Amino acid sequence: MSEPETGPAAGEDGLVDLDAAYREAQVEPLFDDLERELIGLTPVKRRIREIAALLLVARLRQQLGLCAERPSLHMSFTGPPGTGKTTVALRMAMILHKMGFVRRGHLVVASRDDLVGQYVGHTAPKTREVLKKAMGGVLFIDEAYYLYRPENERDYGQEAIEMLLQAMENQREDLVVILAGYKERMEVFFQSNPGFHSRIAHHIDFPDYSLEELMAIAELMLRRQMYRFDDESRRAFGDYLERRIRQPHFANARSVRNALDRIRLRQAQRLVEQGGQIPPAELSRIDAKDVLRSRVFSEAPEHEPSYAGPASLRKES
């Protein structure tokens, strides 16, 4: 902007009305949703509010012609699996859209398979297509460190990385990139690709959930599906979580969701086997028996499962 505009930013008295700008951005309802639907994650929420404040001020400055440079918005989300990185990315896209920093506010989720080709000359068009789809919104790259394979120097991932870096630099108006993954591996990835590290302004770390938070998440998920625990099953589920956390491949909220899915299965099975006539409330009540039949209770907690195949094939219960 060449000359200062006296738009909504500056009033007649020359003062900047922050409250009005904040209301106008309509982000408060989004924050309320964030508080209500995301349990725990206090540091993450605080960082999001900080970023939102930064964006708000940046926009006001822009309207006043103070500094037209757009703040760098690329982010990296690090944390253990199932801590809500994708969910937060979705919310972030909406917040950025409301603030007017992305035009559409959609989220395109991509992983190595979507970006990297299988033969020479295959990578560039693939990456370019994903970038085009994500334009005007947010590109979320899950497990970004898989892009870089140091053991194979002819790996096509490097090509995708270069294109991404170029897009992050030259198309900042069109695209916001969020990289996500486990913390340790992301750090290694950033060390070997310093270009990424310097282009990403916001690093947000997602902590593991505590037991109470996982319990609250379970209650929220059940409530949304119109099920409920009774006192006994609630205690049983707390017990279940305590054991499950100590087992390998615990994926926080995702494990909770999977456990609930299986519990619903057992509840349905129990009801069908029991037969006869039941009050309607029974259909949404989860019995302690449904929880206690999980394999987690039949195994000693320190006992490793004898089958040690790929983690993706292994059942978590």
Next chain:
Amino acid sequence: MRVTQGTFSYLPDLDDDQVRAQVRYCLDKGWPVAIEYTDDPHPRNVYWEMWGLPLFDLKDPAGVMQEIAACREAFPDHYIRVNGYDRRLGRQTVGLSFIVNRPKHEPGFRLERSEGPDRRIRYTIRSYAAQRPSGERYSS
């Protein structure tokens, strides 16, 4: 002679912002946008060359604008048009098609009359530019 084909062709050429707005209209309607080019703008030549595949699943015109720019760079002296395809059952046709690039000099068409039996006249139009081989037309 200015070739008039497709939507907006009697208006002055659209600038980039106007093209972007039209593309946004297509994308908002859920129409995939395709870019096509030719150097044979005969009105009966409906099938132009495709510039890559149609751009599916885009949400924002930025990606289309990037492709239009690439196509213009490759074919500065061709006609380039943008099509929005409406796939809804019952329509299944191009919903919007407009020219985004044209050669600097358009020599136009020649009308040929040939006399048949019973003094019947048949008419043909022939592009002056298309008399040269493809690729050499319109380049001065």
